[in-house]
Structures are given as structure tokens and as C-alpha cells.
Amino acid sequence: MDLYLIFESIAREYKEVVLETKILTLPSGEPAKLRIELIDGSFADIWISISGKYSYHWDRLEIDGTIYRYDNVPHKVWNYTSTFPHHFHNKEEKMVMDSDMPLKPDMQMKHFMEFRRKIIMQRLL
Secondary structure, eight states, X not given: OHXXXXXXXXXXXXXXXXXXXXXXXXXXXXXXXXXXXXXXXXXXXXXXXXXXXXXXXXXXXXXXXEEEEEEOOOOXXXXXXXXXXXXXXXXXXXXXXXXXXXXXXXXXXXXXXXXXXXXXXXXXX
């Protein structure tokens, strides 16, 4: 739970693009993921495990049909990336490229928030 609280705190620093944050929990009370609602009507879900697996997913399907996701699930189909198992889904599920995601979770969250802020602010201008 502590890591999700840190992530939520980082997300709230981006007030110009974040409407709301919420830690979603399992029936046991354990955190399942962090949901971030953004000003453009899109949302992001952040999931991280104790073992270091992660998914930073930005869903813009209802806005412009795109998704962006950084994750490190070792699907063999993406093993052509030089950063495997770390990879980045760029606009489409099957459009996968090398990841530029930092390795430390707090830096990952900041990187992901900067990425979203840049895209949202460009589209608002």
C-alpha cells in the first residue's frame, strides 16, 4: 500500500492534468492498482507487484482510440526489443518498441506523469 500512496502523491503533483486519483482495492483490502482520471476524459491505471512487475497503462480509447503502456511482462512476442522484457506499447496494443522507463518505481511514476502531461498539454494548445 505504501508504494501506491507514494504514486498517488506524485500523481497529485500534476494538478494541471489530473482530476482525481483513487487506490482501488481487492476484497481483502489489499491495493489492486492506482486509477488516475485525467482532464481530457482519459484515465491511467498503475499496477506494480512486490516482485517488480509493473504496468503503467494510459487508456485513451474513448478519446482518440489510442493506448500507451509501459510494462515488463515477458511476452516472447516482444523479445525483439533491446530492453526486453521492458517495453512500450505506443498508441496500439501491437505497436511495441523499446522502453525508456527508469528502473526505480518512484522515477517510473514521474516519467509516466511527465509523458502524459506533455501529450495532454500539446493537445490543449
